[in-house]
Amino acid sequence: MRFRLPLLFAALLPAFATAExxxxxxxxxxxxxxxxxxxxxxxxxxxxxxxxxxxxxxxxxxxxxxxxxxxxxxxxxxxxxxxxxxxxxxxxxxxxxxxxxxxxxxxxxxxxxxxxxxxxxxxxxGYFAFVYDTELLPEPPASLEELVNAPDDLKIIIQDPRTSTPGLGLLLWMHAVYGDDAHAKWQQLSGKVLATTQSWSDGYFSLFMNGEAPMILSYSTSPAYHMAVDNTDRYQAARFEEGHYLxxxxxxxxxxxxxxxxxxxxxxxxxxxxxxxxxxxxxxxxxxxxxxxxxxxxFDRLIRPSKALFLEPAEVARERRSLVNAWLDAMTR
Amino acid sequence: MAANQSQPLRPAPFSAPAWQLAPGLIIALALIGLVLLGLGALLHTAGTLEFEELWQSRYLRGVVWFTVWQAVLSVILSLLIALPVAMTLARLSHFPGRSLLLRLMELSLVLPTIVAVSGIIGVYGRQGWLTSLLNDWLPDHGWSLYGLNGILLAHVFFNAPLAARILLQALESVPAPRLRVASQLGLSGWWLWRAVRWPALRPVLPGVSALVFTLCFTSFAIIMTLGGGPRATTLEVAIYQALRFEFDFGQAAILATIQLVICGSLWWLVFRNRLESSLLPDRRFAETVSLKDSPGQGLGRVLLLGIFSVFLTLPLLAIALRGLPALWPASPMPSIYGQLLPATGRSLLIAVPAGLGAVVASLFTLAAANKPGNRILAAIPVTTGYLPLIVPPLVLGTGLFLLLRPQLGNSAQGWVLVSLINGLMAIPFVLQVLRGPLNAIDKNTLNQASQLGILGWYRWRWLHWPRLRRPIALGLAYGIALSLGDFGVIALFGSPGQPTLPVLLYQQLGSYRISEAAGTGLWLLLLLVTLFALLSRVARRAPGTNTEPAPAAAPEPRHA
Amino acid sequence: MLELRNLCFQYPDQSEEWRFHFSVAAGHCLAVRGASGTGKSTLLNLVAGFLAPKSGEILWNNQAIHNLPAWERPVTSVFQEHNLFEHLDVFTNIGLGLHPGMKLSCEQKLAIEQGLEQTGLGGFGARLPGELSGGQRQRVALLRAILRRKPVLLLDEPMTGLDPDARAIIRDLLLQEKASGITLILASHDEEDRKILADSNWNL
Known part of the structure; x- marks a missing residue:
């Protein structure tokens, strides 16, 4: 066995060299x-x-x-x-x-x-929104409140606010809508959470597109791609009355x-x-x-939220840790 | 009997004792340096540390407890499956499809997690094939993939085949004379285990357990996708959270240290006692030795292998079915190959040097570990060889980044760096594959080699290389495959515009190109199958020394 | 002349101590006698350098050799079995005795082929040891030892377990060696072997 590692590297280098x-x-x-x-x-x-x-x-x-x-x-x-x-x-x-x-x-x-x-x-x-599969769920909840109160056999996929941007978005969304009641609402929601994935990709690819749950936390613009490029109206975003987080x-x-x-x-x-x-x-x-x-x-066929929910970035930075901790507490109780 | 009186020989190349110790030790020290640099950099940027607060946090204690608990369960389950499978495969050394099964076993570990998990969900998920079958037969089965169930299932899917593969290798190195004695005495059951199996497995079992434990301990995306919620949180998740999302470097460094201490001490325990070398030379015979069967065992074995194969194959089949529409020529967008092929080239350009590097570094590490002398000193190279597995890549990457920063000018160096780290990350697996066979050489043979002056390079060339060729091919395959499927390292360092295969996969996902991503996943799977098949074939018929016993060559009486 | 002066050895964890003190003249054969477990193999392994003595000296032609590594000692060992590298063919097994990196001159290659012919193993060069009988394996091992041309041969039951024909061939080879001036130390419990080969005896 005659490995010539340095030579190999040396041989590879010129392949990448570019004139500036x-x-x-x-x-x-x-x-x-x-x-x-x-x-x-x-x-x-x-x-x-x-x-x-x-x-x-x-x-x-x-x-x-x-x-x-x-x-x-x-x-x-x-x-x-x-x-x-x-x-x-x-x-x-x-x-x-x-x-x-x-x-x-x-x-x-x-x-x-x-x-x-x-x-x-x-x-x-863009707005965060729950995207649903119209074939599995013809009538999605019309508000965050309706989702929270839905029976536990409605399964949803969310992302973890500790590792994912949309995950944090939902946390802020709940906070913006419910304020101090968010903790109790999260506890109510937790029974419906099938999976809390690390990233949006994990949830969308492995779970949602495999039909594991009819709803996933995503963006209100997601259906635009499916409609324009995949030519399917199957996946739509659910419009929530309380407004959507930006x-x-x-x-x-x-x-x-x-x-x-x-x-x-x-x-x-x-x-x-x-x-x-x-x-x-x-x-x-x-x-x-x-x-x-x-x-x-x-884009004309996408949902139009009645209200854009938004917290100032400085406030998000201040509150994030305590919000995440409260979320952890609600979800593991 | 005329022969030239052998004139005083020049010493064998690289036979000075330092050659056995120094390269491995240098690699070990470099690794330790990297980790210290990475941790140090994080602590330095952190400023104040809230160690006490962290330690008293209920959350953290829960995380540590859960991490250890699921890892221990995963190890036990994986070994419970791997042991019988390995023994059965050792027993049934010829049956159609055996080598295909072996290739499948090598695959599951090296698949990118997101692809494998999608396959698992396609079979065992709520809408999975098996779950649907179960729904028809047993409506109230209560099976749910999400939770500890899913974590364990996925960990077994990833690790049981790896463990079985390594254990099989150990079983196949049982010296033929020992097998013949067992066969003659008609040993079976407990005594066969006691006299033949256990002595072969014992040297590799602690290492395999520690490897699986560490893999499950640091498991990340699987835990989050299948764990069902934040109750299933491992330390690695907390480290990621602290490092990438909260920019709390101090906490990240402390968590990484806790992980390092737990897994590191486990590896230290495993390697504290150096393995004694094998006692019997492995005399090779043309025919396989048949062992006594107790009634019903034959059927049981077929059943076991059948179930195991199905368990492995179904998720891969799910991946294939999902990816096929994108790859099939009739699909509306065959342009996918325009991206796949260049990405494959780039991936190989990174992965092949990484694999070769991992094999060379592992051999140096093992050589240093086998150097007679101070036991503690000898344990350092192997223990540190497993560091890349224990230390979060982010920490390792930060260390390397700081070390090489002034030189990180152009993208070419970036690619070499990615290759280098990928190689580092593969070392633990290659070490595990090579360790058993390298140590299986008997004392008597070593003595003779010493007397004949077969040292240094010559010893490697004539004693080790012919015996290690197949393990090295397997290690190389693991090394290349792991880095082919790697996403973390390349994403960490930033790649130039052109993506490698896994980066392409994530780009497709990020842009909603779900079916193309599935196609890329299948492409990667096919590439990995080809790689393992190719390397196992090359190893089998490499030119040079004749390692395989020629079948039925000499019908001589054997009364040695 | 090979001399052992107050050579003392002890296995770790054992209280028993072995002591050896004797000398053999060049071109002589010393037979070491004793029941199993009396230290015959220990003695040969000490001389070969596979074991390290606790005290005492080994001298060859009045030069101390007990501190030399195994590959620098003027000796070659032949054991009862497991003399060959099982994964290498017969030719390579012998060749490695002539040059540890198989860098063989044409004469050396020729010598190996001739040696194989003369010991009745012509054409066996490409076989693996596992395909040979016990007697053939011993002949290969002895041929390698002889071609190495080291002045001392350490023989640890080299003929035990072989059939009479194989024994006869190997005895002849050893007698030839002795006649050419090679010193032999033979550990054997076979009376006949000792009678034919040995010039003197040492009892353990």
Whole structure:
């Protein structure tokens, strides 16, 4: 046996070596944005046409990982822009002091809430919602209250607020609707919870699409993909009377970036139709600006929540641990 | 009898004693350094520690208790199934489909969790095949996959085949003379176990148990998907929560330390006593030795293997059926191959060096562990070899990241790094596969090799390599397969735009491309089957020394 | 001359102590006599370097060899059985005795083939030990020992359990060796073997 490991590595290296053009913008993001059919490639092409630079993605597992990586690298980071944080990770990211103000005027935003933040620029948003299988559940609950009071043989799949963004979203949703009563309502709900998965993917792929339960915690925009691409109306979101909790995905400039101007140009580009038109079907979320006629037709058929529920990120950061602990207590009692 | 008087020989290459100890020790120290660096970095960023508060938390105590409890149950169940299966397979050394069954057994562990769990749910879930059958026959069966049931079922699915595979390897190394004596004496039942099986299993059993325990102890996504709720929480979940979601590095470091202490002391216990080498040389004979059967045993064995095969096959079949529509040429989107093939190439580019590296590092580690001398010193390399299993990848990754950060300039280095960590993560499995066969060599043979001066490289080439070729092929297959199916490490370090297979799978999931994701899952499954089949074949007929007894070659009397 | 001076050995966890003190002239054969368990194998393993003595000395031509590792001692051992590497063929088994990395010259390869012919094993080079009879295996082991050309042969019951023909062949080989100046130490409880081969006896 003659293993020549170093040689192997040496032989592999040139395969990856690329010539670097004059200006490169490094963006840290997560996999669903950078995927081949995600918005990433189209955005890259569109931006490179206008900037005469190269747009580079470094793909990390989740928003949490982007933040983690940024923290580890500190001011020596090679990131110019981070894209893929959300309202749950924003505050922690802000506190690192590694991010720079965007100095843009955010007057063309089309968000259900008023957005004034000098660091984070939203690029898409959506509502958390329970998606149900119309074949298994022809008449879904019409409100959160109805779901909580439903008999225990209605099974639902949720995600764990300790490890997943939608999971935390439901926790905040319950908190926003019920306040101090949330604990008792969670106890009522727990009998219906078939599984509390680590991530949205685990629940959606392994359980929901296998028909294990008729309802799963997801996004109100999820049916858009099934309707537009899969050509099926089978999966729909249940509209809840109390309103739906809002998630906003954001990007920010990195303080230590040597390409501040280019970074700002990208952030501006981010709020233009050239970027935003790829959001609805490729990221399956609402665009952050009004796209007018460019918004795909299926988006008209999505539920329209009566009210957008939203807690300030700073408040979320303060309350999260005690909310999670209360949830744990309710679910394990 | 004319022969040249052998002139004074140059010493065998790499025969200086340091060569046996140093590389393994260096690997061990590097690993310890990494872990300390990772933990240290977390503690450093954490600032204040709330150790006391954490220790007194009811939640944490519950988590530790549950983690240990489910791991112990999983070990017991896995071994209860693995032992009879391994013994039956050792007994029935020729039957159609045996090697297929072995390949299936190698598969379950290396499948990406999300794919395997989806298969398990397709069979045992509320709408699963078996549950539907059960509903028809026994309407009030009360079976539910979600809860401790599901966790144990999945852990047995993942670990019993691994354990059986390693135990089988140990049983197959029983020296033929011992088997012949047992056959002649007509031993069966308890005495066969006592005289033949147990002595072969005893050296590997503690290691196998510790391996399965650690795998179940650090289990994560399975526990959360099938556990039914936050009552089923392992330490690893809490670490993930602290590290990725709450950015509470201090708590993460403390939890990781608790995990390290519990699993680490288990491994230390296992390796504190070095195994004595085998007592009998394994003389090989052309024919298999047949042992006495008690009545009904034949039928029982067929039944056992049949049930076990079904248990393993059904979830894989569910995966196949689910993925087939996306891969079949008639599907509306055959473009899936445009992504699958390049992703496969990238995956192999990372996985093959990782597998080779894991095998080489494991061999060095075992060489150091077998070096006569200080027992404690010798236990260090093997114990640390299992560190990648115990330390959350996130902690290990953080350490490596800090260590290599200034050099992490371009993506090429990123890929080499991913390969390196994947190799590290595979070491515990490769170690387990190689350990038994390497130690099975008898004292007498070693003495003779010493007298003839077969040392260093020569000893490896002529004594170990011919005997280890098949275990090495299996270890290599595990190493490559584990890193083919890996998602965690590559996601941790960030990959350049182009995805590997598991990253592709998660990207498809994240974009609602469920059927394509199922297709990718099946593709990965097929790739893994091919890999294991290929390597087991290559090992069987490699050129060079003749390891297989030529069938019925010399009808000589055997009265040695 | 091979000399053992007050060689003392003790197995761990045993109170009994073994003592050996004798010498053999070059080209002589010393037969070691004693019932099973009296330390014949222990003695041969001490000389070979497989066991480490507690005290005393072993000298070859007035040079101490008891601190040398097994591969540097001027000896070759042949046991009653298990002399061969079971996973390697006959030719390789012998070849490894000539060069521990199988780097053989043409003459050495030729010598092995000739040796196999002369011991009635012509054409057996590619066989595995498991395919040979006990007598054939012993002949292979002895052939390897002889081709190594070490001045001392340590024989631990090399002919026990073999049929009369095989014994005769091996005795002849050993007598030839002795005549060419090789020193033999023979542990055997067979009266006839000792009578034919031994120049002197040592009782344990």
């Amino acid at each position: 053009p004059a200006q490169v913008l490094n963006v840290y993001t997560h996999p669903s944005f950078a995927a081949e059919w995600g918005p990433g490639p189209a955005v890259k092409q569109a931006f490179e046409e206008q900037c005469e630079c190269e747009l580079n993605y470094t793909v990390l597992e989740s928003g949490g990982d982007i933040l983690q990586r940024l923290r580890l690298e500190g001011s020596s980071t090679s990131a110019d822009v981070v894209l893929g944080l959300d309202t749950a990770t924003m505050e922690a990211a802000r506190q690192t002091g590694l991010l720079a103000p965007h100095t843009l005027t955010l007057n063309n935003l089309a968000l259900p809430v008023d957005w004034q933040d000098d660091t984070f620029v939203p690029y898409d948003w 998630q906003v995905e954001v990007a920010a400039l990195v303080n230590s970036s040597k390409n501040q101007a280019l970074g700002r140009e990208f952030m501006e580009f981010m709020l233009s139709p050239a970027f935003q038109r790829h959001i609805p079907l490729k990221n399956v979320m609402y665009p952050a600006i009004d796209l007018g006629d460019e918004l795909p037709e299926v």
